[in-house]
Amino acid sequence: MAGFSGGVHPRGCKNLVPDGVGICPEPEKVYVPLSQHIGAPAVPVVQAGERVLRGQLVAKKAEGLSANIYSPVAGTVKEIVGHITAKGKKLPHILIENDHTDESIFLPPLAEITQESVLSRIEEAGIVGMGGAGFPTAAKLNVNGRADVLVVNAAECEPYITCDNAVMLCYTAEFLAGVRHCMTACGARRAVIGIEKNKPEAIACLSSAVSGNISVKPLRTRYPQGAEKQLIRSCTGRTVPEGKLPVDAGVVVVNVHTAFSVYRAVEENLPCYERIVTVSGRAAERPQNLWVKYGTRFRGIAQYCGGREVCARIVSGGPMMGEAVFSLKECATKTVSCLLFLDETECETKISSTCIGCGKCVQACPMGLSPVFIDAAVLRKDYAEAKRCGASQCIGCGCCSYVCPANRYLVQSVKLAKKIIGERKI
Amino acid sequence: MAEIANYKVASSPHKTSEVTTRRIMLDVLIALVPCLICGVVFYGLYALLLVVISVAVCFASEQIFNLVRKKPFTFDLSAVVTGVILGLNLPPRAPWYLPLIGGVFAIVVVKMLFGGLGKNFANPAAAARVFLLLAYSSLMARYIAVDVPGNALSADIITAPTYLTDGIKAFSGSFLGVSGYWGYVLQLLFGMVGGSIGETCKIAVLAGGVYLTARRVIDWRIPVVYVLTSAVMVLACYGSASEILLQLLSGGLLFGVVFMATDYATSPKWRYNRILYAIGLGVITVLIRRYSSYPEGVSLAILIMNLVVPVMDKYILPVRFGQVTEKGKPVPHIMQWGMRGACIAMALALAVAVPLVALQPVEYQYILGSSVDASGDYVVDIGGTFRIGDWDQERAYTVTIDSETMRVSDIVPVKENSYGYVAELSLFIGKTRHEIAIMSGGDLSTDAETSATVTNTALRGMLIECFDYVKNEMEGGNNG
Secondary structure, three states: OOOOOOOEOOOOOHHHOOOOEEEOOOOOEEEEEOOOOOOOOOEEOOOOOOEEOEOOEEEEOOOOOOOOEEOOOOEEEEEEEEEEOOOOOEEEEEEEEEOOOOOEOOOOOOOOOOHHHHHHHHHHOOOEOOOOOOOEHHHHHOOOOOOOEEEEEEOOOOOOOOHHHHHHHHOHHHHHHHHHHHHHHHOOOEEEEEEEOOOHHHHHHHHHHOOOOEEEEEEOOOEOOOOHHHHHHHHHOOOOOOOOOHHHHOEEEEEHHHHHHHHHHHHOOOOOOEEEEEEEOOOEOOOEEEEEEOOOEHHHHHHHHOEOOOOOEEEEOOOOOOEEOOOOOOEOOOOOOEEEEEOOOOOOOOOOOOOOOOOHHHHHOOOOOOHHHHHHHHHOOOHHHHHHOOHHHOOOOOHHHHHOOOOOOHHHHHHHHHHHHHHHOO | OOOOOOOOOOOOOOOOOOOOHHHHHHHHHHHHHHHHHHHHHHHOHHHHHHHHHHHHHHHHHHHHHHHHOOOOOOOOOHHHHHHHHHHHOOOOOOOOHHHHHHHHHHHHHHHHHHOOOOOOOOOHHHHHHHHHHHHOOOHHHOOEOOOOOOOOOOOOOOEOOOHHHHHHHHOOOEEOOEEOHHHHHHHHHHOOOOOOOOOOOHHHHHHHHHHHHHOOOOOOHHHHHHHHHHHHHHHHHHOOOHHHHHHHHOOOHHHHHHHHOOOOOOOOOOHHHHHHHHHHHHHHHHHHHHHOOOOOOHHHHHHHHHHHHHHHHHHOOOOOOOOEOOOOOEOOOHHHHHHHHHHHHHHHHHHHHHHHHHHOOOOOOOEEEEEEOOOOOEEEEEEEEEEEOOEEEEEEEEEEEOOOOOOEEEEEEEEEOOOOOOOOHHHOOOOOHHHHHOOOHHHHOOOOOHHHHHHHHHHHHHHHHHHHHHHHHHHOOOOO
16 A cells, blocks of 8 residues: 555644635735745846836846746836845845736747747746745756656645645646646656545546546545655655655656646746635634735735734744744745634644653654654754754654644754754764 | 734744643543552452552652752643552552552652653553562562452451462352353453452453553554464463463453553654564563563563663664665665564464364373362372383372362372382472472472482473363363
8 A cells, every 4th residue: 555654634624715716906016036936046137117017027047946037917116125035034026016007918829839848938937836845847847758657746735725726626627738738848658646535526526527647646634645755655656765856766746736837827828926825724804715926915915814813823834834924024925825824722832841752753754753862862962863863854744743742842853953964964 | 904913933833733741641541540440349448548549659759859859840640640550550458558669669769760751761650560579579469359349448358369370269160150261261351350459350451441542542553462472472381272361361461561561651662663562571471470480470571671662762763764775775674564574473373373272182191080079179190101210110199189279289109119219299289380380400309319300300290280180170171
């Protein structure tokens, strides 16, 4: 039985969000970050005072790993300013003042659909991995035929998030077309769409729509089913060796929304400047899935969805791996799939106590690490021992901290160990 | 709209499970309640008093230790759990100071001196029980018979036998209308025998175990594999299929399996290490019961395996997802498959060997004939040929075994030939099977000549067989 050992089963909380996708109102000012992806920040190609249209290139990809950035609104470029990002650093953003004319410009239509043309269109449209990692998709799909299977990550194992589910239900045909284009781009012979069983509508909907070499694989509802290596094991039975990439096992993984964006770029000639974001949590008055333009500040989303005063924590991403938002000035980017407004009952601040040695973290770790021993090693600064216990293979899923009855900061310890092992080359 | 202002920042994960240390300890306490109720019903309120003293002492000594060490008080209920388990491990008529001494030893010496909750390397309750067993061995044997209506708060001591020390004389003839072997099994299952307060009623223990497993407080692997290994070991060491159920259901085995072997701090963390640990526990328990002079091996086995746990945890690490060797090959899952294979092999061995052993007609080497005398005692004629002093010599005796005490009451020599090596009959008279079986070469040497020892050893072997024969006759079956 293919699958991964460990994992946890947090409550889904996915029914807070109604069906359908709304549209977030365009803000007066958008702060378009130049770095929304892994790799070098894009290089601005517009000057202050220049008028740009919706869908116009405002920053060009730098050398190496990078991605193009397009304007989400029509308006005037005010300046290139430093603005805070989720990491806490001030990084350059392009400030565009919206003139609400909504004049738009499209990419030139593709003459023919070939592997090269689709790949170059994906690169041109600035598509990156929209599940959260933000790896430029063109670089990922350009595998020179080394992959025979395309795995579509529709697991959406994090609680609350439903944006991929919304794409699959509302844009079924478009999503499947996007999957085919991704297959063309990477040269895969078949595609497997892995969906957790807690989304029966999406499974039913896609099962009736797929044909040929695309198949739907219902997966056990188990966090982190959507983690890349675990998903590949569940969908294809293959194991990606440590320190290797999925393509070494002949697999390429793309996210649902990425495939959908590929469809929009290839067939609708729309570059990547907006995405569907799940807004949820008990402190949000109107939880919903929204089309959000990149550069919209979180305050705008909070106002549209009615963030309540009881909000105790704002999380960008899912509750298991998402980052806490420290300022509503932060902006939506290509990788923000979810914005959670959690109240006190949903994110209790717990005080850590003594380890009772129950070993629940060892059973829960999907990577087969021993968080309890890594934590102990980190606390006595023995990083060699932490590495021996496998700290450098941590995927940061947080299962260990989730299950710990003593509320110990396990994943935090392991991530710290991983960082220090990497920096000091232990 | 009210502005969101009062939000905080924290590292992911932002959601955690509801399970807390105190909730886990509370679950263990809930699981212990049936055992406690049965203990009180069977052995009277004095048993409850012992448990209460034990809990109070454990809790108080932990807080006093905290006070002395200037640490915050701890209210995680773990001391209460230790107290209840230790109390339930005491014999029903232990003097009141045993739980006091045991509680202080368990909490202060075994737990707090090593760093408190989660840091102790040995199970506090098991260590305290073994300590009391060594220090107060006669007091720790104050087992009484179950007397449901009669004993309120009396501390009267009418010592009753247990199966492990005295064999089947611990049982009454029939129970719930079932007599013979299955009657004994039912008596053990319902706890109608002598034993420690909490461990006699197996149904209550099993109910607690099922609750803990269902609540996912304990890992089912430890109890299941422990019991499986013990069954195989009993079959191998005793060579008897009927002995399996009697051994598994007697003494503290099930109680230890559910509540003491699964202790968090002192059991391994990885699930396959836990299987290895449980196999070790089963093997050591049965070896101690069979071949040492202690009738009860569970606590000792748990302590011994506790010492191995840190080494197992350190050197047998889980195989990581996609882990590769230096040559780039996937690391083989030796522990996973090894442990699974061992469990399947043991289960298969049981499934095959039990019917084979049970169906095999019992063959006796030395039994010549037997009769039951007027008082119900067994008179057995035994005899055989042994090589004594370089000659094959015949020996035959008539042995009387008291059917109530299961002791040798008389041995009459029938055939002892003239070379003078006569067995020392006084060595054996008045002894039980267990006492005879554990006699060593030194005990059997009554003469400067080795031939006397050989003669005594031959008689010992015949007597053991004689006991097995009588036991089998009393169980009324041919079930090995």
